[in-house]
Every structure is written in structure tokens, then in C-alpha cells.
Amino acid sequence: xxxxxxxxxxxxxxxxxxxxxxxxxxxxxxxxxxxxxxxxxxxxxxxxxxxxxxxxxxxxxxxxxxxxxxxxxxxxxxxxxxxxxxxxxxxxxxxxxxxxxxxxxxxxxxxxxxxxxxxxxxxxxxxxxxxxxxxxxxxxxxxxxxxxxxxxxxxxxxxxxxxxxxxxxxxxxxxxxxxxxxxxxxxxxxxxxxxxxxxxxxxxxxxxxxxxxxxxxxxxxxxxxxxxxxxxxxxxxxxxxxxxxxxxxxxxxxxxxxxxxxxxxxxxxxxxxxxxxxxxxxxxxxxxxxxxxxxxxxxxxxxxxxxxxxxxxxxxxxxxxxxxxxxxxxxxxxxxxxxxxx
Numbered sequence: 277x278x279x280x281x282x283x284x285x286x287x288x289x290x291x292x293x294x295x296x297x298x299x300x301x302x303x304x305x306x307x308x309x310x311x312x313x314x315x316x317x318x319x320x321x322x323x324x325x326x327x328x329x330x331x332x333x334x335x336x337x338x339x340x341x342x343x344x345x346x347x348x349x350x351x352x353x354x355x356x357x358x359x360x361x362x363x364x365x366x367x368x369x370x371x372x373x374x375x376x377x378x379x380x381x382x383x384x385x386x387x388x389x390x391x392x393x394x395x396x397x398x399x400x401x402x403x404x405x406x407x408x409x410x411x412x413x414x415x416x417x418x419x420x421x422x423x424x425x426x427x428x429x430x431x432x433x434x435x436x437x438x439x440x441x442x443x444x445x446x447x448x449x450x451x452x453x454x455x456x457x458x459x460x461x462x463x464x465x466x467x468x469x470x471x472x473x474x475x476x477x478x479x480x481x482x483x484x485x486x487x488x489x490x491x492x493x494x495x496x497x498x499x500x501x502x503x504x505x506x507x508x509x510x511x512x513x514x515x516x517x518x519x520x521x522x523x524x525x526x527x528x529x530x531x532x533x534x535x536x537x538x539x540x541x542x543x544x545x546x547x548x549x550x551x552x553x554x555x556x557x558x559x560x561x562x563x564x565x566x567x568x569x570x571x572x573x574x575x576x577x578x579x580x581x582x583x584x585x586x587x588x589x590x591x592x593x594x595x596x597x598x599x600x601x602x603x604x605x606x607x608x609x610x611x612x613x614x615x616x617x618x
Contacts, residue, residue: 329355329402334394338411338448339369339384343498350378355398364405366392369412384412416447416494418469420502424487427505431512431539431595431605432477438596441504442469447494458488461506466490475508484508512539512546512593514568514610521572521587523616529574533567534610540595549606551588563591570612577618587612 334350352359361378368374371385378396390412395405422428422441430438444451453468461484465472469490478484486508491501514536521532538546546563555561558573568589575583591607 326356326400327354329353329359329396329398329404331394331396331404331406334406334408336380336408336410338413338496339372340413340415340447340494340496340498341384341387342415343496344383345372345381346497347379347381350374350380350394350396352378352396352398352404355402355404356400357398359396359398361394361396364393364395366390366407368392369410372410380410387412387414411448413448414446416444416451416492416498416500418442418444418492418500418502420504422504422506424503424505427485427507429507429509429540429595430475431509431593432475433511433605434475434595439464439471439475440469441471441506442490442502444469444492444500447492447498447500448496450495452493454491454493456489456491456501457503459486460488461486461508468492469502471506475506478508478510480510483510509540510537511607512591512595512605513537513607514589514591517608517610519570519610519612521570521612521614523574526617527574527577528616529572530614530616531569531571532612533569534589534612535567536563536591536607538566539593539605546591546593549590549592555587556585561587561589568610572614572616575616575618580618583616583618585614587614 330353332351332353336348337346339345350361359378360376361374362376363374367390368380369384369386369388369390372380372382374380374394378394388411389409391407391409393405393407395403397403420442428438428441451468453466455466460466460471462476463473464475469492476484484507486506487503489501489503491499493499514534516534519532519534521530523530536546548561548563548568550561559571561568561570568591570587570589577583589610589612592604593606595605596603
């Protein structure tokens with residue numbers, strides 16, 4: 277049985293317990309979880325992504341039969357190097373091949389234009405292709421027309437029409453020409469395998485030989501050359517520019533002669549052109565072996581006195597002097613004064 281003091285102590289304890297602060301559970305401390313270490317490699321940026329594989333150049337120059345083809349390379353960009361090249365369709369000209377690095381080389385053996393597809397692949401399995409061509413021509417060549425053992429016989433004053441000394445064929449332009457030995461005739465020019473302007477006159481009464489060699493280089497680098505010889509003769513000419521034909525007596529005709537140098541020998545007898553043309557009835561003028569002989573018959577007289585006239589003669593030989601039909605070398609004119617008496 278509780279006594280009064282015990283009840284009093286019990287009451288105090290009960291009050292103390294009721295007024296004690298509420299017990300609180302301390303917060304839990306988070307426990308760290310083990311994770312893998314983060315990667316130190318940066319995330320790829322748009323600028324570091326490889327560009328698509330693409331062919332940047334696949335244009336190949338022309339070639340010539342039997343002439344080494346200067347190596348030409350196809351190129352590509354993008355993708356993942358290294359690259360490997362091949363011909364995926366069509367075919368290169370016979371004698372040429374393409375390496376894995378895209379280089380085309382060899383020595384063409386067939387004429388014509390070859391169409392083919394050049395393809396490139398990269399190490400990531402990407403590929404690209406393009407259609408292209410290679411043309412093959414005949415090797416540049418020249419056939420001489422004035423070889424040293426059969427020179428061209430030309431006449432001083434002759435123009436370009438007789439200046440061709442070679443016929444060119446084959447090759448691929450552009451072409452360049454150069455004299456590599458000897459010299460072309462003084463005052464003349466070179467246009468391919470042809471001389472321009474007029475052939476110069478040799479020394480008086482002499483002939484002149486011109487010997488020279490010319491080479492052509494075409495756009496591929498192939499070459500051809502020829503040696504030419506021109507034998508130049510003096511221009512056809514009268515040795516005198518004036519003459520007279522006088523009748524020895526009344527009612528008599530007359531005759532006279534004029535000498536000339538022939539120009540190119542071996543031609544037909546030069547023709548004579550006269551003014552007036554044709555000659556009066558009964559007159560004659562004949563050129564032969566370096567001499568022109570003029571014969572005039574007696575005059576037909578109605579009244580006494582002198583009958584005078586003037587005849588102009590021009591010699592024309594068979595040497596071509598200019599382009600065009602009948603453009604032959606001709607002499608300077610000679611004037612003959614004719615005097616007859618009635």
C-alpha cells in the first residue's frame with residue numbers, strides 16, 4: 277500500500293515523464309554506391325565526323341600509239357583513308373593500267389576513245405565511282421616532200437605555194453615547231469612544215485641551196501622531225517628591158533632577139549604574153565633556149581612614111597609562184613619598139 281509520501285513521489289515522476297521531450301530518430305546518412313569510372317574521351321563533335329567519300333579528280337589526258345603515257349592520277353577526298361582504286365566497268369585502252377593508288381600509266385596500243393568507270397573504296401567500306409574516257413591517237417609523224425636526196429626546185433620570188441616541205445599526220449594538238457639545225461631561207465617564216473613569204477634571190481647568175489631540219493612537238497609531248505632541202509634558182513627574167521626592131525629598108529619587115537635567164541630549169545619552154553595580144557597578123561615571137569626571137573612582116577603601105585608600134589613581152593614559166601591555178605612565175609616586161617618604113 278502506497279503511503280502519502282510514496283504517492284507524492286509517483287506523481288512527480290509521472291509528471292516528469294509526461295513533460296519529457298519526444299525522442300527523435302537521427303536521419304540516416306546516405307551510403308555511396310560503387311560505379312564505373314567515367315570515360316575521359318570527349319563526345320564526337322559534328323566537325324570531327326568524316327566527310328563522305330568523293331572523287332575529286334579523274335580526268336585523263338590523251339595518249340598516242342607507241343608513246344609512253346605520262347602517268348595521270350585520280351584523286352579522292354573524305355571517307356576513311358587509305359583508298360583503293362580500280363576500273364569497275366568498261367576498260368582502259370590496251371597497254372594502259374590503273375594502280376590501286378589511282379595512277380594510270382603504260383604505253384597505248386590501240387586507237388580510239390575508251391569509256392570506263394573509275395571506282396574508289398575506303399577502309400570503312402564506302403565507295404564512289406565516276407565515268408571517264410581516254411582518247412588514243414596515232415603517233416605524230418611527218419612525211420618529207422623535199423628530202424635531201426630529192427630537193428625541191430624553186431624559183432626566187434616563189435611564194436608559200438611551193439614552200440611546203442612536209443606533210444604532218446597524227447598526234448594531238450596544240451603543236452609547236454622549231455628549226456633544230458641549219459637555217460630557213462633569209463626573209464622567210466615558218467608555219468608548221470611550210471615556209472612563208474617569197475624565196476630570196478641567190479647571187480647573180482648563181483643558185484642557192486637551203487638545208488634545214490624542223491621538229492614538231494605535240495600537246496602530249498611526242499615529236500617528229502624532217503630535214504628539207506630547197507634548191508633556189510634565179511627568177512626568170514629578160515637580160516635587157518628594151519629592144520628595137522627596125523626595117524632595113526622601105527617596105528621591109530624586121531626581126532630582133534632578146535635573151536633571158538630561164539629560172540627553174542627543166543620546165544616547159546616559157547610562154548610569152550604580149551601587148552597587144554594577139555600579135556598583129558603575120559607577127560611572131562618565139563622563146564627557146566634563152567632567146568626570144570621576134571619577127572615582123574613588111575608593112576602594108578598606103579602612103580609613104582614610117583609605121584611605128586610598141587610591143588611589150590612577158591615571159592611566164594611553169595614554176596608555181598602563188599596559190600591558185602595558173603599563178604606561175606613571170607618576168608618583168610621587156611619593151612620592143614618597132615619601126616618600119618613605107
